[in-house]
Amino acid sequence: MTDRPIKVLIAKPGLDGHDRGAKVLARGLRDEGFEVVYTGLRQTPEMIVTAALQEDVDVVGLSILSGAHMTLLPRVTRLMHERGLDDVLVTAGGIIPDDDIPALQEAGVAAIFGPGTTIAEVAEYIRTHVRPTGA
Amino acid sequence: MSEDRIRGAELAEAAVAGDRRALAKLLTAVENRTAIAEAAVRRLYPGAGSAHLVGITGAPGAGKSTLVAALIAEARLAGRTVAVVAVDPSSPITGGALLGDRVRMQAYATDDGVFIRSMASRGHAGGLAATSTSAATVLDAAGFDLVLLETVGTGQSEVEVAAAADTTVVLEAPDMGDEVQAIKAGLLEVADIVVVNKGDRPGAQRTAAQLRAMLTVTPAPRRAASSLGEGDDHPAPKRPEVLITTASTGDGVAALLAALDRHRAAGRDGLVDAARLARAEAQVWAIVSERLRDRFHGEASRPATESTLRAVAEHRLDPYTAADRLLASLVDPRTPA
Ligand code: B12
Ligand SMILES: Nc1nc2c(ncn2[C@@H]2O[C@H](COP(=O)(O)OP(=O)(O)OP(=O)(O)O)[C@@H](O)[C@H]2O)c(=O)[nH]1
Numbered sequence: 001m002t003d004r005p006i007k008v009l010i011a012k013p014g015l016d017g018h019d020r021g022a023k024v025l026a027r028g029l030r031d032e033g034f035e036v037v038y039t040g041l042r043q044t045p046e047m048i049v050t051a052a053l054q055e056d057v058d059v060v061g062l063s064i065l066s067g068a069h070m071t072l073l074p075r076v077t078r079l080m081h082e083r084g085l086d087d088v089l090v091t092a093g094g095i096i097p098d099d100d101i102p103a104l105q106e107a108g109v110a111a112i113f114g115p116g117t118t119i120a121e122v123a124e125y126i127r128t129h130v131r132p133t134g135a
Numbered sequence: 136m137s138e139d140r141i142r143g144a145e146l147a148e149a150a151v152a153g154d155r156r157a158l159a160k161l162l163t164a165v166e167n168r169t170a171i172a173e174a175a176v177r178r179l180y181p182g183a184g185s186a187h188l189v190g191i192t193g194a195p196g197a198g199k200s201t202l203v204a205a206l207i208a209e210a211r212l213a214g215r216t217v218a219v220v221a222v223d224p225s226s227p228i229t230g231g232a233l234l235g236d237r238v239r240m241q242a243y244a245t246d247d248g249v250f251i252r253s254m255a256s257r258g259h260a261g262g263l264a265a266t267s268t269s270a271a272t273v274l275d276a277a278g279f280d281l282v283l284l285e286t287v288g289t290g291q292s293e294v295e296v297a298a299a300a301d302t303t304v305v306l307e308a309p310d311m312g313d314e315v316q317a318i319k320a321g322l323l324e325v326a327d328i329v330v331v332n333k334g335d336r337p338g339a340q341r342t343a344a345q346l347r348a349m350l351t352v353t354p355a356p357r358r359a360a361s362s363l364g365e366g367d368d369h370p371a372p373k374r375p376e377v378l379i380t381t382a383s384t385g386d387g388v389a390a391l392l393a394a395l396d397r398h399r400a401a402g403r404d405g406l407v408d409a410a411r412l413a414r415a416e417a418q419v420w421a422i423v424s425e426r427l428r429d430r431f432h433g434e435a436s437r438p439a440t441e442s443t444l445r446a447v448a449e450h451r452l453d454p455y456t457a458a459d460r461l462l463a464s465l466v467d468p469r470t471p472a
């Protein structure tokens with residue numbers, strides 16, 4: 001069965017209290033027909049990866065505006081690799097300087113979306129890069 | 136098909152052996168109602184049945200998720216493992232869903248003895264997903280002691296949870312108004328335990344008192360009864376206990392866990408047995424009707440089915456005779472449908 005909705009985890013790593021973007025995104029993606037799990041603020045990489053595993057999501061979306069992305073995002077991708085979640089698409093957004101993007105992509109973050117990104121762009125990106133698995 | 140059977144068996148075995156990724160994949164298969172899921176459930180069912188399945192229902196915002204988190208904490212203290220299935224509604228228009236129950240439970244996300252799964256209702260009315268019962272079976276077979284099912288915030292008629300759970304908890308928040316009209320007769324009828332949450336708010340005691348009063352004047356609740364006749368020796372269901380909790384601080388939650396245990400122990404006198412019989416019936420009938428539909432719409436019988444339906448539409452045949460003919464054609468395929 002391939003017509004089941006794509007399942008996305010939206011998570012906020014670290015001590016970053018900026019949750020407006022994450023909430024906008026979570027609701028927007030729901031309205032685009034995705035099943036969106038939102039885990040709230042102040043998530044450790046361990047919490048995020050465990051949630052991704054238990055929920056069997058197709059996509060992990062990390063929202064970070066605190067400036068700690070260079071330490072936190074690679075930790076998430078490394079843990080995902082250790083837990084065998086290599087087939088899960090990882091995207092990120094928030095305040096992430098362009099200069100940091102290559103290193104993050106190197107670490108396994110497939111795409112990064114900054115301020116002003118529309119929901120439609122994110123939805124389109126996910127749809128073209130994910131094939132939901134029947135099981 | 137046999138590939139699916141093998142994959143289902145592999146996932147089932149791995150999930151029982153403690154592989155959480157396999158368990159998660161299996162739950163996805165269950166949600167998608169694949170042949171893999173069917174194969175796995177066939178295999179797992181005999182080993183399931185020892186978990187205590189607890190349904191938690193109540194109005195939106197009553198504190199169901201917060202209470203689930205508090206119950207997880209309490210059960211973990213007692214050394215029990217806990218699985219959660221938390222259901223949120225799918226949009227009927229886009230099919231999308233925002234699954235937010237987990238936010239309140241994330242503190243236990245990294246505890247190995249806890250497994251939390253969010254599910255979208257995917258068009259199923261009734262407060263759960265159509266596949267919640269199978270999901271609970273899988274978690275039960277995977278060895279969790281307690282399986283908590285959080286329903287969609289209910290309006291009023293979503294009493295399905297009573298058929299899915301051994302013990303049904305109906306949650307109310309204190310009412311600031313004059314009367315507890317918020318509590319709906321339908322929901323109260325299926326409650327094994329009624330919890331007034333937000334015990335820190337004014338009015339909690341009064342709400343609990345009103346509920347207790349209501350429950351003594353209304354007839355004792357009918358347990359989600361099986362339509363199979365129940366013998367006279369069947370014990371009359373007890374009236375539900377009414378408890379007060381403050382889920383956000385954990386106050387009263389130990390008492391709730393104790394009440395859950397008592398209700399379960401009472402199962403040995405037949406209460407939970409009745410719930411299980413009703414569940415078995417609901418599950419089997421759902422599969423029977425699905426299979427019948429598949430059968431009548433299958434390639435071989437579709438033309439006959441369609442001409443029978445057309446005859447009814449055109450009033451050349453009455454619907455009872457049509458149904459009898461379809462059923463007869465199952466027994467003897469030569470009978471014209
Ligand atoms: C509003 C705001 C706040 C609000 C936050 C309210 C809330 N609950 O969210 C308040 C006032 C609380 C706040 C506080 C602070 N803030 Co502030 N804040 C902002 C501000 C002005 C806008 C952020 C916002 O909400 N944007 C609107 C949303 C919709 O956009 P967004 O989050 O960028 O999300 C979009 C995209 O980035 C993308 N996206 C985001 N996440 C994801 C994830 C995925 C997977 C994808 C695909 C896309 C995606 O899609 C979204 C839609 O377009 C920004 C400046 C700015 N222009 O961004 C500063 C800013 C983020 N804040 C900043 C700072 C420093 C702080 C404070 C530390 C200030 C202080 N000294 O007290 C505190 C820290 C608070 C905390 N606990 O973390 C700095 C961060 C600097 C940095 N990272 O290096 C910024 C950049 C301001 C600045 N130029 O200095 N802040
Ligand atoms: N004061 C107080 N607030 C509580 C208590 N329990 C939960 N809440 C708050 O009530 C709000 C709703 O709690 P949830 O646990 O999300 O409620 P829910 O019933 O799961 O909600 P839905 O899943 O959306 O139907 C949150 O803001 C909680 O913090 C409590 O005992 N006391």
Ligand SMILES: [Mg+2]
Nearest residue numbers: 199200235236
């Ligand atoms: Mg909830």
